[in-house]
Amino acid sequence: MRVLNLFAIVLLLAGPAVAADMPATISVTGEGRVEAAPDMATISLGVTNDAGTAAEAMAANSDAVRAVIERLTAAGVEERDIQTSGLSLGPRYDYGRSDGTPPTIVGYSASNMVTVRVRALDTLGGVLDAVVAGGANTLNGLSFGIAEDREVMDEARTRAVADAARKAGLYANAAGVRLGRVLSISEAGAYQPPMPMAMAEAGFAKSAAVPVAPGEVNIVASVSVVYEIAD
Structure with missing residues (x-):
């Protein structure tokens, strides 16, 4: 029993010290979008x-x-x-x-x-x-x-990180603090949102060439970034 009580006392004493060592942080999510012509x-x-x-x-x-x-x-x-x-x-x-x-x-x-x-x-x-x-x-x-989408997705990722930095800066300015180092970056996803064109059944094409407008596709990347608060 004495050993258990001593262990509990150690945890209680260590708790505030552990909490004090944890830095204050700002966590944000950034999103980057790139529009490109499909191929x-x-x-x-x-x-x-x-x-x-x-x-x-x-x-x-x-x-x-x-x-x-x-x-x-x-x-x-x-x-x-x-x-x-x-x-x-x-x-x-x-x-x-x-x-x-x-x-x-x-x-x-x-x-x-x-x-x-x-x-x-x-x-x-x-x-x-x-x-x-x-x-x-x-x-x-x-x-x-887009068949080969690596470059476009990397651009979306770069924009997502920049967007996260912008948001973190806004929060820091509003709170009257300075941003410190980046503690973590995690990717939530990078993808091409589908742009479906719904078609009817029989009789949907009767001309020599069905008119089709490909337009542009959106490439989206999302990242979560945790910044340390410097002061």
Whole structure:
């Protein structure tokens, strides 16, 4: 018991000293944004087919997807940039009866989704038109990005640190203190926020080249910085 009491006394005596050694700090979060022209696009497209049996639906869907992929490669899209992202097959039901009988199966639906990267943006409108002509009847979205984004992201990180220093300086001036050394820097994230373009289903492209405006993408970096208060 005496040993425990002595240990408690040591902790009580050491507590204020430990607290006194901890420096006063200012913690801030900085954000950096860089706008840049995209150099690639990612498309999520696919084919959906209905038929009386599961085998017929899947066979028709497979033929249509092969035609779409052939159109993509003919338009200059490389095989490495074409990837199956979803495949489904299921029954279609008739829910229209009001006499309490359970729904009945009236056929089957097969769907195959493909994710495509287009690296030459000047061909994007033609690629979209080509896949529609090839049989694609579902387009879930279109987003733009930067393939080699290291330099742009590093610029966003630099701006994020500068933004953190600006905020810390404001707080220090408002509090009447001086900033000391940086105690820690941690990155909260650096990323390209998606800029999706929602598309409707069948019939979304009928012209020789679908008009597409890539605009600019935002690169965002965020850092948390802890400054010591000098006085």
